[in-house]
Amino acid sequence: MxxxxxxxxxxxxxxxxxxxxxxxxxxxxxxxxxxxxxxxLLGAGGCASYDVVTILQKARQDIVSCHCELTGERPDATPAPFTRIEMEFVVRGRGVKETQVARAVELSADKYCSASIMLKNAGVEIVHRYRIEEV
Structure with a gap:
């Protein structure tokens, strides 16, 4: 690259x-x-969102949209690296199974998202949450 x-x-x-x-x-x-x-922050959210959407599509979940709301915490100092990042995935769809969304988020966090895993390995606390909205 x-x-x-x-x-x-x-x-x-x-x-x-x-x-x-x-x-x-x-x-x-x-x-x-x-x-x-x-x-x-956008890179981590984009990487994780890609994972979640593709995993849910492969699981044949009828998703209409997905977005990731991100909050990054940094100290008021120089340098100011992230100390904590919160990711909340909002998945909208028809009959989407919570177990599938939980699995997709977990797989992204622990196995697939290179950006999140790199940040986590550097000591950044990363919190993952999800919300499902029926359409």
Missing amino acids: QARVTWVDGVTFVGEAGSGNSVVMEGGQKNNGIRPMEMM
């Missing part, structure tokens, strides 16, 4: 992934891009 981060001006940078996709990152002064630590 390869990537490149290029300084634009001030505290604005463009990150280009090897896949050809790019994203604007910014240090927070102008608020014209995602902050790098927000990117890490």
